Amino acid sequence: MVVSESLFYAVAVAALVLGNTLAVSSASENSKVKIWPMPASVSYGNAHLYLATDFGLSSNYKSQILEDGFDRMLAVIKLDHVIDANFSAFNHSSLLQGLHIVVSSPNEQLQYGTDESYKLMVPSPEKPGYAHLEAKTVYGALHGLQTFSQLCYFSITRRVLEVHMSPWTIIDQPRFPYRGLLIDTSRHYLPMTVIKKVIDSMSYAKLNVLHWHIVDTQSFPLEIPSYPKLWDGAYSPSERYSAADAAEVLCPKKRNKCISRN
Template identity: 55%
Template sequence: MPLREVTGGGGRRVFLGFVVVYLLAFVVVVDGDVHLWPMPASVSRGSRTLYLSSDLALKTDGSKFSDGSGILKDGFERMVELVRESRSVEGQVNGSDNLLAGLHVVVSSSNDSLYYGVDESYKLSIPATGNLIYGYIEASTVYGALHAFETFSQLCDFNLMTRTIELHGAPWNIIDQPRFSYRGLLIDTSRHYQPLSMIKKVIDAMAYSKLNVLHWHIVDRESFPIEIPSYPKLWNGAYSYSERYTVADAKEIVQYAEKRGINVLAEIDVPGHAISWGIGYPSLWPSANCQEPLDVSNELAFKVIDGILSDFSKIFKFKFVHLGGDEVNTSCWATSSHVNKWLDNHRLNESDAYKYFVLRTQSIAAKHGYEPINWEETFNNFGNKLNPKTVVHNWLGGGVAPAVVAAGLRCIVSNQDKWYLDHLDITWQDFYMNEPLKNISKPEQQKLILGGEVCMWGETVDASDIEQTIWPRAAAAAERLWTPLEMLAEDPKQVTTRLARFRCLLDRRGVAAAPLAAPGRGVPLGKGACLRQ
């Protein structure tokens, strides 16, 4: 099914028809009749079956978006390939009154910049009748249009008997937008290296689930795998010569994600979690025998951080950078004589030095145009001293987010008892039912919850098992972060069939998603159809 671009008249006729679509779209169809994931904000459907043209066309007349970067065209082509499922569309469709000729996409913004808070809303309508049937997509930005493509792809099925692609339930009328602006997934490339091809596969599956932030926990105490031109010996801390990322690799990941509407959040976790830094620069350690946190008394530590963030600013364009700040054991500072002397000279105790390190690192990040994200320990220890633009990343428990927003700071929710993917005993039902706004009732405080993030820490995953550990549990959280609260199921049993269908869809698309019935990254428990696993 090759791409065919169409330009010309007809935009006014289609737009007037869409006014009717908009009014109809407020009829919400019950979950049993709609198998989309995540569930759109508003959806209605009919009962007619359409057949997709073998050369489905993309029309863009009436759109202000010129698509000079090719992001819309590429997204359309990817969608068509997903719908085809790598099969040959050989069947013939008789007549034109049930033939879907293409999609007419109108994007009102000419700007293709991907930034935090970009408008991701869209409207999708598919008429049931007409001489030349076109689906219609209206979006403020190209990123809303990409979400519409994903929704459209889930409406289509390949008929193996007729060798045609069918779209059931026309007319479809969908109005959609995300509930939260931050819908994240963390991957950890320090505990195990992940090849570029696998990171791209994770990004693809994120787009299918409508997640929009890849939190790249790049380095940690175990390894430092990324190239830093300002301090080239840092990646001496990589596991091996080949398990490294060049600057070009990192740019490639960022660009690949951007074309799918996904921002990349880079993290350096300081001052703890940094033993690997000293492989190339041993003076960053408090001593050879006591190697972290980074030596607070050594100006080189802050020069290196400055160099890293300077280099990051040329790669990672997201407005936020993650600076870690968690699990800082300051005992090395107390037992290293030169650090202890520095503390005395500056009249600081170990706790004061921890705060000094975090706040100074935040200032360096601000100099490079970033707003800081820190793990919740920084808030728990000295929250009233943090940069007012700090985003606090909750992970330890469920009671922190209400305290963060009550203090006027923004928060991302990742409480480990519900949204840590490396905890294999946490079921998809737990992921689905975890509510970021729990115990936060004031509207002005609810707005300070940017969203949430599921975390795939890397101790027990490499390229062999990362996908089945992430999916489909991350998708369960994705619906919690996308779909309006009033449309979420009160009992996860109500969405089991729909999530099972999405898991099977991921498998058909080449994503190694684990069965719903399996714990964590389990395997099928016996023979049977995909939907029953």
């Protein structure tokens, strides 16, 4: 019995040590991946790629939502830096000419349960001069664009956009279908410019629902045309939202469709 207990504790200690070692190793590997949130599946290498000056979008799917998302992605990774590298000094095989996006479904209605999965390969196995992104819907493609932006870095010394640790293969989908953020302007007034920046920043973490708590007993800053005196309950005349302001948050003028109001 004593021998059995000793063996049990020895095995338990060994398992604990091995488990901790594997956990540390896994944590060390994950620390190299600077993607947020961490994708469901990631593999990477140790090569460097560089984005060509005319890095562009190609797709089987014509969509203003997708084109706008690509433009936003480029703005995020460039950060107004001047890209003037001597590209003639680069190996042509290390240059990415663009990103090819394949979207399966033409349905652009965003609602609870919309498929937001995607697969990103940098570079594409079939066309090494391009990155490849495929998704069931345009919203999965937008998440893929966000992930691609996190793979890119601007090199101050080379003055070029780089992709480290390629080749990348990333397969991902949201762990939760409802990923919301709450802002409470009934208690803490936020200017419209701040609210719009909050919405833009939600895409960085792949959130999909904004809960705008506009009014409460503390203040009533929203204009209700049928009850014009209600917004007299705002903190001040300058801390109000017109009906047009609210419509601009729900249905931005630059988009063809309203955002989800779940």
